[in-house]
Amino acid sequence: MEERIFGTECEYALFHQLPPPSAQGSGKTAKWSGTSFSENLQEMSHLLVCALRGQNRPLAGEFLANGGRFYIDRGSHPEYATPECRSVADVIAHEKAGDRLVQKLVEEAGGLMAEKDIPGRLHAFKNNHDPRGNTYGSHENYLVSPRAMEKIQQIIPFLITRQIFAGAGKIPHLAPPAFSGEDWLPFAVSQRADFVEHVLSDRASDARGIINTRKREITRSGDNVRLHVILGDSNMSEYALKLKIGTTALVLRMIEDGLGDIPAFLQPVQALKVISRRPAGVHAVEGAGSGHTALEVQSIYLEKALGYFSSHAATGEEKAVLCLWETTLSGLKNLRISPSGVIEDDPGELSRKLDWVIKAWLLNRAREKKNLDWSDPHIKHLDFRYHDLDPETGLFERCASLGLVDRVIEEEAILLAMEAPPHNTRARLRGGIIGEAWGKDVEVLVENWESIRIIAKSKVDGMHPFARQRRSVNGLKANLNDPFEGCNEALLKRVRRFLDKCDEV
Amino acid sequence: DKKKQLQQLDNFIEGVLQEALEEFKQVE
CATH class of the missing domain: 3.30.70 (Alpha-Beta Plaits)
Incomplete structure (x- = not known):
């Protein structure tokens, strides 16, 4: 697709x-x-x-x-x-x-x-857990073909290991005694890994899966279906967010076209949790005696992507994501972190790009200046402050305003998105109708992502053309079945005509 | 320049630390 x-x-x-x-x-x-x-x-x-x-x-x-x-x-x-x-x-x-x-x-x-x-x-x-051990999500939705859903197990090793660039990092509540020794970090790379218990699950608030299989009809675009990924962390970094969404989409495209063999983890959920605390560790995979590290698994997917796009046309955005992916994996290969969690070498400047590395760099800076341990409540407090959206008190926001983190989009694009929908999906129709109807003598009901209803507060003249067609004199329903449809002038005209009629009453 | 940025960052972190913890101790 x-x-x-x-x-x-x-x-x-x-x-x-x-x-x-x-x-x-x-x-x-x-x-x-x-x-x-x-x-x-x-x-x-x-x-x-x-x-x-x-x-x-x-x-x-x-x-x-x-x-x-x-x-x-x-x-x-x-x-x-x-x-x-x-x-x-x-x-x-x-x-x-x-x-x-x-x-x-x-x-x-x-x-x-x-x-x-x-x-x-x-x-x-904007994070995924509070100090009392409650978790809350950052979910991703991708429209995928039925072919991809049949082979969705092929994306699991990718999703388990992408935390090495998409993780938001955290100081764990308690360090299990087994989680110590060579290669183990004093902090976790992923916030959500501790809360995932299954590969696939239809539950969202307990017994969570990497992929949520609960069916919710938000699309009837051909036979395509929604893939609902719930293991991800909330990203403050635009760079990490671009990598997370962009690389997942690349892998989905390859799966739809036939990805070939991918080594599967023998214990996927355990691998997810352990990689979070020991990203350089080796994990058993099917058919590979010596096992793989998270970085090696990511490199396998990257190699397949480079091969795939040597024979398939890539969009400008796909090329940019591919390049970012390659650069980041190279940066991770050369990232050196001491057993005490100090960043010793970072030639890829990942402490400007990836949330968990930015956070590790910041917390280390505070620890060294104040001579504090990782478990000190002041450091835990800073861990949470990283995610504070307030520009006056948020640690990431302050880094962004000081130019200490890399950005990938212009501020103007964010300001525009606060007001305007994307121009090329049904969101444009939904947003357009909401905007047109605002301030008119109507009530707009959006009960789901697929339809929108406008109800006149006063009874509309039953003789106008629309009312005759729909045998309804005080309401209009617009179906938004096709998520790709951003331009439907006939529909918008009907809406405007109906709203004008309401105004005349 | 970088040095000035880092100084501003350190001042900010210092301010956040001074402004503050029971919430973060309870977990222990």
Whole structure:
């Protein structure tokens, strides 16, 4: 499949930071106790929804005029789903737009907190676990052909090992005694690896799989289906995000065309967890006596990709991702990290590019200056601050503003994505209809990704042409079955005609 | 220049550390 639809879904953690009790009035302390990721969350997430509704931004329920969706998920986590995108660049722009939108809502919720006399400050963290061991996801969606789904096991070794460039890094809660010795890192490369228990699973909040098999009809584009990948970490780095989405799409394209033999891990879930703590370790694979490291497995996929694209046409974006992949694996080959977690040699400058390496570099800098151990709560606190979306208090955001991390898209693309949908998917129709209907005497209902309904608040004249066709005098339903369809002037004309009619009433 | 950037980063980290921990100790 040379044309593909992509999208991501990011859950964020809300963190209510209170001033010390001595700085609070006596009446407030009783209700708002303890700085927390898990207390007061329902109220805090409700404030975000209030802030969104107060923005006068075109909305239809949870859907926005940029085609994306913002809502509060299980556990009171705010979640942003990007609109359907047709390029990796669009996915990056729209995921980062989601980050900006959430941060904007947090800032506006701060104003509502002041009005309600709620002390403290609200923060949104884009990561995958809180200090109490709860996890929340960063999910990826790829439109794939039935042929790829039949052979989906071929992507598993790739997904297990891509954490060496896509991991966000974390200081683990507890270091199991067995996790020590040569090659073991004092930190984990992946945030989500500890929470995955199966290769395939239809569960999302427990017994998680690398791939989620729960069927949700979000596409009826031919026979193509959605591949829902849930083992990934949330990326702050645009570079790591581009690699994660771009390389996964390359591997899917090869699987659809016939990838050939790929060595499968004998114990895939264990390999996923151990690679996170010991990325240079060797793991048993079928048919290879000596086993493979994560880097070797990635190199096998890269070699296949280089061979594949020597005989298949590649888009400009695919060529760029291929080049990035090759450069990054070379950088990882030459990256030297001491057993105490100090980066000794980084000729590929991965500490500007990959989240887990950037974070290791930052935490080491703080450890050395303050003579702190990896388990010190100050260091754990900085680990979380890396993911804070607030430009005033977020560690990654500060690195970005100082020019200490590499970017792969222009800021203008992110600002545009906050307002406008991608131009070449059905998100354009959804966003266009939401925008056109905003401020009119109608209610717009987007019950799913495939359709949108406009209901007139006042009864519309039953004699206009549309009403006769649909035998409905106060509603219009637009089906968005084809995710590739970004241009449907006939549909938009019908919508405008209906809205004009509503305005006449 | 790089030196100035790193100095600004160190100042920022210092500020974050000073501003702060029970939440991060409980796990132990």
